[in-house]
Amino acid sequence: MSVKETNDPKIIAFCCNWCTYTGADLAGLNRSHYPENVHIVRVPCSGRVNPQFILRAFRNGCDGVMVCGCHPGDCHYSTGNYFTRRRFTLMKRLLEYNGIDPGRFHARWISGSEAGKFRDTAEEVTAMVRKLGPNTRYREYARREMSADE
Amino acid sequence: MNDNLAKMREAAKRALESGDVGYVIGWGATKFPDKTSPLFMRKPEDAERLVWNEYAIPGIAKYLLDDLYPDKPIGVFVRGCDSRAINRMMKDNRIKRENLRLLGIPCDGKDDERCTICRNRNPLVYDELLWDEAPTPEPKDRYFRANAVEAMSADGRYAYWSEVFDQCIRCYACRNICPACNCKECYVDMTATGFQGKQHSRSDNLIFGVTRAFHVGDRCIECGECERVCPMGLPIMGQTQKILKDINELVGDYESGVDAESENYLGVFDLDDKDEFM
Incomplete structure (x- = not known):
């Protein structure tokens, strides 16, 4: 996979398998359209998302990152998203503190039936990141073209 | 200060002579007058090399991780910060309390920027306290x-x-x-x-x-x-x-x-x- 040199934003969305991924699937079944800039990475639970994933995404050329999971109380594993909430409340503030624009990192609760919310969030985040322009912070220029096996 | 150093040397010597501990970790002199280095005392006479002054700044608790399965308990001098470090590593299941012999030494604050935000000069965990605790002065801006x-x-x-x-x-x-x-x-x-x-x-x-x-x-x-x-x-x-x-x-x-x-x-x-x- 290579990161193309374009001004069009590239956004990674870490989606929980049980809620947001299903919601995105439902958005597709409903034939609703969301921007192709959002690239979904399926994770078993939003609690699986390591804050280092976000740093690595910025490092390897993403302009925005979303972390989406079940609403609090709805976690398939009972408690996963409560840990997510604590972790990313801190991480969002730490990223802001380090000069990353708050518009580049989003955490959202999207359930399996909220296809519309997924589409709206994807559109909203894409518009926001497009306005901010390409991300230069934390970006590793030497590795802009990643090799095929990565 | 000298009084306290004598008490520390006495305590280290006593612990090593009794054979309760394998060795004691403290502070030793270096070739620089304003620096100290960690000191590992294995024999009772090593206690004479112990140093306690305003430059005894280095944290010594992390060295416990280099000897996770000691034959005998390890003696450590603990100030407030060292005791918190030991609590931290015990909570993380890295060291065991029964492997430690903690000699508590209430700290008088060192000439260092980080000591201005100190909230615990007195050790929070110890086996014996070598001298009386003193209240910690109001810390400056924590952040x-x-x-x-x-x-x-x-x-x-x-x-x-x-x-x-x-x-x-x-x-x-x-x-x-x-x-x-x-x-x-x-x-x-x-x-x-x-x-x-x-x-x-x-x-x-x-x-x-x-x-x-x-x-x-x-x-x-x-x-x-x-x-x-x-x-x-x-x-x-x-x-x-x-x-x-x-x-x-x-x-x-x-x-x-x-x-x-x-x-x-x-x-x-x-x-x-x-x-x-x-």
Whole structure:
């Protein structure tokens, strides 16, 4: 996979398998359209998302990152998203503190039936990141073209 | 001061002569008059080399991780910060209380910037106290580095941390000395995971800085050892102080290492946590 040199934003969305991924699937079944800039990475639970994933995404050329999971109380594993909430409340503030624009990192609760919310969030985040322009912070220029096996 | 040093030498000598402990960790002189180094006393006569003065600053608790299965308990002199470090490592299941013989020494504060934010001069865990406790003076601004950086603009903060971490040589001394950074294996040594490269670049250095802070974050005992050992003299406490400041804003008074039982902020959750995500 290579990161193309374009001004069009590239956004990674870490989606929980049980809620947001299903919601995105439902958005597709409903034939609703969301921007192709959002690239979904399926994770078993939003609690699986390591804050280092976000740093690595910025490092390897993403302009925005979303972390989406079940609403609090709805976690398939009972408690996963409560840990997510604590972790990313801190991480969002730490990223802001380090000069990353708050518009580049989003955490959202999207359930399996909220296809519309997924589409709206994807559109909203894409518009926001497009306005901010390409991300230069934390970006590793030497590795802009990643090799095929990565 | 000399009185206290005599008591410390006496205590170390007594412990070593009785054979209760394998060795005692304290502070020894170096060739520089204003520096001390960790001292490992194995024989009773070694106690004469012990030093206790305003330069006995280095944290000595992390050396316990180099000897996880000792034949006999290890004697350690503990100030407030060392006792919090020991609590930290006991909570993380890295050392066992029965392997320790803690000689408590209430600290009188050292001539160092990080001692101005000290909240516990008296040891919080010890087997015997060598002299009387004294109250800890009111600490100065607990988040002095974080507050200074927060006052800047977003671009200014990025420029500030870029300037700081451009100087970082990634020697990982901050990781090696930190009592909270006590994993058996560290992600910075595992290059195949791809989180971070080995090269010296701004992005990798910044990512190391943020990741180190987040890994330590809620478990930081605010001893400031990371800044003391940094060969480039970088103000890296600014990152951990920010996390602690946020935790204190979110859940009220939070301090790590004051005992070996209370849970870490990121290790538990509360149903009523603040929900900023929609």
